[in-house]
Amino acid sequence: MNILIKQARLGIHDKTKPTSPKLTRPGITLTDRIRSGYHRIWYEATQALRWSRGTYRETPIGTHPHLTPSQQNRIEELSKSYGIRFELRYPPETSLFNYGYLDLLDRAQKSLNWNIPQQQHVCDVGSANFAYAAALQAFFLPSQLVGTEVDGHRLYCNGRSRIDYAQGHIQDLPHTHYIVADYRQYQHPADIITVWYPFVTPKPLLAWRLPLSLFDPAALFAKIANNLVIGGTFVMINHSPTEASVAHSIAESVGLVCKGQYVHHTSLRPRAQPAVLTLWQQS
Numbered sequence: 442m443n444i445l446i447k448q449a450r451l452g453i454h455d456k457t458k459p460t461s462p463k464l465t466r467p468g469i470t471l472t473d474r475i476r477s478g479y480h481r482i483w484y485e486a487t488q489a490l491r492w493s494r495g496t497y498r499e500t501p502i503g504t505h506p507h508l509t510p511s512q513q514n515r516i517e518e519l520s521k522s523y524g525i526r527f528e529l530r531y532p533p534e535t536s537l538f539n540y541g542y543l544d545l546l547d548r549a550q551k552s553l554n555w556n557i558p559q560q561q562h563v564c565d566v567g568s569a570n571f572a573y574a575a576a577l578q579a580f581f582l583p584s585q586l587v588g589t590e591v592d593g594h595r596l597y598c599n600g601r602s603r604i605d606y607a608q609g610h611i612q613d614l615p616h617t618h619y620i621v622a623d624y625r626q627y628q629h630p631a632d633i634i635t636v637w638y639p640f641v642t643p644k645p646l647l648a649w650r651l652p653l654s655l656f657d658p659a660a661l662f663a664k665i666a667n668n669l670v671i672g673g674t675f676v677m678i679n680h681s682p683t684e685a686s687v688a689h690s691i692a693e694s695v696g697l698v699c700k701g702q703y704v705h706h707t708s709l710r711p712r713a714q715p716a717v718l719t720l721w722q723q724s
């Protein structure tokens with residue numbers, strides 16, 4: 442029922458909510474526009490080609506070489522608490538990646554006293570090849586987990602595409618899906634929406650080899666607000682306190698309300714700056 446009411450609200454909201462200007466932003470140089478044009482050609486070519494060689498499964502080796510003692514201890518702790526061993530399913534780099542994401546979520550939950558009901562519909566926005574899907578599964582124990590990615594057909598040097606890897610990463614995970622879609626046009630309600638490291642300034646998007654036409658954080662966040670069921674939670678992770686502050690203003694401008702923030706000072710993997718997790722709800 443809540444979902445239906447929410448969807449009814451969506452139609453009105455979508456029509457009235459202005460989207461942000463895209464290419465007229467200050468700070469975007471001619472070189473940026475040229476780079477953007479180049480990225481656009483590749484992006485559109487891969488979208489048209491939709492290349493896939495089928496599910497690609499990376500080979501695990503069952504262990505992590507070269508961990509520090511503190512990394513080993515923390516991994517042991519997380520493995521026991523969540524009953525998982527990512528290293529049995531993924532190669533060391535992907536496994537450590539998952540422990541890193543789970544570490545942040547786990548510490549944020551404890552610090553913010555964040556109550557997470559199980560069996561929720563969880564949607565992740567901008568999932569890349571969804572290498573961290575297993576961490577989201579372990580943490581949220583969702584009834585459904587969906588990863589959405591606009592550039593899901595991107596080709597890697599080995600002839601595989603992002604969707605091939607994503608399908609391999611989620612292969613053994615229950616009720617988990619990967620969808621290639623522009624989230625700004627994605628219309629599906631969710632109890633929890635996560636977004637890890639969204640682009641809130643244009644330069645990182647260009648560095649990620651995407652065209653500036655995809656830079657529209659206000660429209661992305663507005664869609665997230667629209668897709669959240671009443672009482673649902675939006676979980677945003679940013680690369681640094683500075684980036685989190687930019688994201689904060691954009692989220693507030695689309696009517697989201699901050700419910701708590703956690704700065705991750707003790708990252709499992711070395712980082713230049715601490716990641717910041719912020720919880721949001723609709724006003």
Ligand SMILES: C[S@@+](CC[C@H](N)C(=O)[O-])C[C@H]1O[C@@H](n2cnc3c(N)ncnc32)[C@H](O)[C@@H]1O
Pocket residue numbers: 566567568569589590591592622623624625636637638639640649651655661
């Ligand atoms: C900085 S990357 C982070 C990737 C991933 N969340 C992670 O933590 O590794 C941002 C991702 O968002 C995706 N993205 C950007 N705009 C999007 C949109 N409108 N809809 C879906 N995905 C989008 C990009 O293609 C990119 O993969």
